[in-house]
Amino acid sequence: MSPSPTPRAPQRKTRTDGFPKGMGDSPRYRMRKILDRLFQIVSALAAIVVISPLLLIFVFLLSSGGSSLTWDFLTQLPKPVGETGGGMANAVVGSCILVAVATAIGAPIGVLGGVCLCEYGGPRLRAAIRFTADVLNAVPSIIWGIVVYSWVVLRMKTFSGLAGGLALSFIMIPLILRTTEDVVRLVPPAYREAGLALGIRRSQVILHIVLATARRGVVTGVLLAAARVAGETAPLLFTAFGNRVWASRLDEPMAALPLQIFAYAISPYPDWHRQAWAGALVLLALVFLMNAVVRILSKGKTR
């Protein structure tokens, strides 16, 4: 070890990034910085990739469906095969009826079931109900179609709007049950106790205090479930079946927007394709409208 003849002046680099001196020279530190930057870029790119189909679908529907979305489309019945023009008025109305029927059946059962999960029953019953509801939520929607087909359609010997509404309500029940449970659980127990201490009956406490407090959340849950089933096609294929004219009664086959879109999409006629795009635009608008209402409703809640 021989000392160098002239003492070296200490090399000093001016650093501006606030990191300890010396780190910037280490290849490993540089590697870490590069990795960090790389990760940022990759994850931002991933977010862009994830969002892009949504933007693509908007552009597609607006550019190709927008021009077919006329007043006639919303007010007229489908024309017979081969004639151009006509609309989907019956399907729009049919969808609304089906969702209304489903909500009328599903909402009371779901909400009361959710109340039962919080207010009545022992812990084992509750756990069992919760588990079963989760299981039912996981069942693919087409299964409800074939279940209702063999339960109702085969017995009534006809496809019907009622069967369609029933199939949709079967999807809604476990959904509403779980969301209702979640919001009812948020109501502080002290409220119930206060009511009970005043001598109010349990059912009245639940109706006037618990559900009144959680009202907004319950309505949100029901609307979300309705928005979800409004777009369902699979459970309606073998229940409501679709109809090219007005269905005046619930025991007749009934048209629905998703069904009509599907039928037109797989048809060979370009005019029907255009109508399917316009129909998809209407369906999307309906679903988003319901979601927007939910968002407005839940905005002022709790947070």
Next chain:
Amino acid sequence: MKGRHADRFPNEPFRASAALRNASFAPGWILDKGFGIVAVAMGISVFVLAGLLGWELYRGAEKAISRYGMAFLTGSQWDPVAGRFGALPFLYGTFLSSAIALLLAFPLSVATALFLTELAPVWLRRPVLGLIDIMAAVPSVVWGLWAMFEMVPWLRQSAFPFLQKAFHWLPFFQGPIYGVSLLAGALVIAIMITPIITSLAIEILRSVPPTLREAAWALGATRWEVIQVAVLPYGRSALVGAGVLGLGRALGETMAVTMVIGNRPEILLSLFAPGYTLASVLVNEFAEATSEEHLSALFAIGLTLVAVTLIVNFFARLLIHNVPFFFSPRPLPLQPIETKQ
């Protein structure tokens, strides 16, 4: 009491007075008990629903079950005209398309979730989250429509030929290109399950205790290292659970897949070849099944689909809810930071 209520529900007046007012009209205990009984009955209705589901499917499938037994699942021929029914092509198509979809969707979803919880500027997070929620609300048939008229032609003209040129030595990318194919179905499924997995993953990442992150920051970790040592190990099993839950959704996707997968009940190695899934065979053949055997076989397909999705969901729930159980502490991959050379 008043203060606490006002804190939690700023827009709701406390209702006890209203309840008391109504309570004076409260009918007798019979109605009260009646309400309780009805509520419990509605809770129990989910058992009825589950029973109905199982019973109707089993009743419908009875003939096929007694004729084929377990061989139904391994039979590779589906020929309604000849009366031969085996579910293997559909199982193959369902699992392969869902697995590819998950392979594509899972890393993207987790990366997006990390971006939205750890990296993105705060003003950007809310709008992007809103878009992802909107994406989850788009109906299946609308995705299918778009995929049919936009995605499949693009795949046929540009993406698939490119893939074939690049990977022609792999058996998965050989054969003629039709556009409608197993891979197209997988892509649509991936698009549809991405928002679901992403929002689950965001929830999981948000539940990671901030102290873990702060500890890693304090040790001088970079952003990526914080995620690597603190965030991901903690949420690992729950994230896997979210992925498996996405798989459960993928297996049950129906309409969009039916519109682009090509619907041919054959087991082919090429991903460019048309495939078929359990759900789409129900869509296509259920209404047209004329023979009793055919209908019964379709019910058996439905039963298989339910069984498959339920098993997958069961595992997902196990993974998501038992985070501490599956989370085993392991040595941190971070090494001491060099301070001098």
